[in-house]
Amino acid sequence: MQHWAFSRGLGGILVLIDFARRHGMSLSDTLAESGITQAQLRQPNADVAATQELRVIANIVQRLGDPVRLGLDMGLSFHFATYGIWGLALISSATGRDAMQFALRSLPLTHAFTTIDYEETAHHATLVFGEPGLPADLEAFLIARDMAAASLLQREVVGPDFVLRRFTLAMVRPCEDTAALPDILGAEVELGAGCNRIVFDRVFLERPLPQANAATAAMCQTLCRHQLDRQPASPPIAGFASHYRNAASAAAPVRLTELARMTNVSERTLKRRLKAEGTSFRALSAENRRARAETLLAANRLSIGDIAAELGFSDLSSFSQAFKRWTGVAPSAYRRQALGAETSGD
Structure with a gap:
């Protein structure tokens, strides 16, 4: 998944159109399904969305x-x-x-x-x-x-x-x-x-x-x-990581390469921007693990040992130590509290 929520001027599109024309493609075939109109091409200050430009590129690559x-x-x-x-x-x-x-x-x-x-x-x-x-x-x-x-x-x-x-x-x-x-x-x-x-x-x-x-x-x-x-301000990287965690499949961890792709920056730039926001990829990964652990413990469908394995810990002891560091309580105590709160709520 990539973050393509930005627009650009017509310069790149016009080069694409000219290149396609020189290779025998008609304008209608080049712009197919992009939503770009010929009227837009005559407006010097018009912008096109990155997704529209990618559609034009896909048309050219598929054809040639x-x-x-x-x-x-x-x-x-x-x-x-x-x-x-x-x-x-x-x-x-x-x-x-x-x-x-x-x-x-x-x-x-x-x-x-x-x-x-x-x-x-x-x-x-x-x-x-x-x-x-x-x-x-x-x-x-x-x-x-x-x-x-x-x-x-x-x-x-x-x-x-x-x-x-x-x-x-x-x-x-x-x-x-x-x-x-x-x-x-x-x-x-x-x-x-x-x-x-x-x-x-x-x-x-x-x-x-x-x-x-x-x-x-x-x-x-x-x-x-x-x-x-x-240009529209980029969303904070840390907030985008939370969005990615919530949108991803339940078991999928946040990976540095995937987050870099989503935010359209290199891994090095991503690390630098996270540092500027007062966090780090390691901290985001820990938060992702903590949130996932709390969800699995409250669901009460897996043993604590199975949850440790699900989250990538080498053994139950290392998971218990990490969870207590994150929340201040042991996994078993957190599960009892979560189940007790659910029972009292009924």
Whole structure:
């Protein structure tokens, strides 16, 4: 399950439509079941829901197939002008590092459906792309597209000599997809690599950008901040975890990977945001276990030993100690209290 409760401008949709047209798809087939009208496409300030954009992407992938190659090809169609003010803010920044820092702070203004994290070593910089938690063909397309688009954007921002050291995808292609994959900015596409990442020399971040303009950058960044401020506030991560716990099947634990996907952030970002909210994933997991334990004890259908096993404890003793730490009473005492309250209520 993923959290797609946001809208975007038309830029990404228009690129999708143009790409589909060049591959022989009609406009009606491209927009089928998306709810997007041709009248909307003529309104420059119109927004489309993320779910509508995903429907359009699904139409294209289902029609054209080979989602990895398709995603790479489409990503190389996302020139900096596609991003509007956000793209101009990057290209007018003072250095590659300034552009990168601003980009990572304002990712909701892009067309990406993946999460993006930045890592750095003494000589190399790496962008790591998280999986959006969608059906396999859509996920393959979106990861490949977002990575290719980010690569091209960096070349257009930094300069024509920008090249990649590595371009790796965790996925593998189905055996029926046999067309050769293109090199991406000098790097061969590596499949089955265990991680979705692009790697480039850190020196590109340190040099002045060829189109740097302090006044333009300041103006564009201000406009971008205003756009971010107008976006609906994200629900608190901790509250979203509670919602997920209540919506999930009774026995399903809250997992870090699933919560990250639901809230559309990377696991690292999720941990950081939970810390800022005064909690942690460990605390949320303990709360989930406590609530589940109380429900099972009050239901009186399983023995306390079975409940311990159901919740993943190695033995009854460790469960009893944890439950007493959470509630101040032993599991057996809590069950007696719960059953007594039920009896007195009758």
